[in-house]
Amino acid sequence: xxxxxxxxxxxxxxxxxxxxxxxxxxxxxxxxxxxxxxxxxxxxxxxxxxxxxxxxxxxxxxxxxxxxxxxxxxxxxxxxxxxxxxxxxxxxxxxxxxxxxxxxxxxxxxxxxxxxxxxxxxxxxxxxxxxxx
Numbered sequence: 001x002x003x004x005x006x007x008x009x010x011x012x013x014x015x016x017x018x019x020x021x022x023x024x025x026x027x028x029x030x031x032x033x034x035x036x037x038x039x040x041x042x043x044x045x046x047x048x049x050x051x052x053x054x055x056x057x058x059x060x061x062x063x064x065x066x067x068x069x070x071x072x073x074x075x076x077x078x079x080x081x082x083x084x085x086x087x088x089x090x091x092x093x094x095x096x097x098x099x100x101x102x103x104x105x106x107x108x109x110x111x112x113x114x115x116x117x118x119x120x121x122x123x124x125x126x127x128x129x130x131x132x133x
Contacts, residue, residue, distance in 0.1 A: 040102050060101045062119055068094045072107075072117075075125030085125075 005016040040057045044050030063079040066072050069091045075083075078098045085093060099105060101120040108114055 057102055057120075062099050062101055062122070063096060063125070064099050064105065064119070064122065065096050065125065066094045067091045072122060073125050074099075074119060074122035 002013060002016040002020045005011060005019060006013045041054050044053040044055050061078045062074040064074050065085055067087050099119050103119040105117045105119060106114055107117055
């Protein structure tokens with residue numbers, strides 16, 4: 001590889017060898033760091049183009065907030081229970097719990113059905129929330 005770098009870029013061979021060595025060390029370091037990431041590795045083989053490929057999702061803490069009127073949202077990070085949260089007029093908090101973006105949240109509807117929501121897909125905490133569909 002150093003010969004290719006030297007011939008393509010016009011660098012002296014000694015510098016090209018150092019550059020290739022640095023690149024190899026960076027790749028080795030990055031591959032070791034991937035083992036320490038707190039997330040989930042999932043296969044991407046749902047389509048033929050994804051065969052043999054993997055995707056990584058990061059696991060980040062969120063605080064899920066549900067209101068009495070059924071609105072749901074997620075704030076980034078694990079918020080303290082006494083954190084100031086705003087609600088729509090005539091609404092108030094029902095419950096708050098801590099989760100992560102990779103968690104699946106089971107919601108029971110008043111129609112007797114159960115729904116699964118992915119933590120990463122919940123509406124953001126800055127708004128007033130959305131009704132789960």
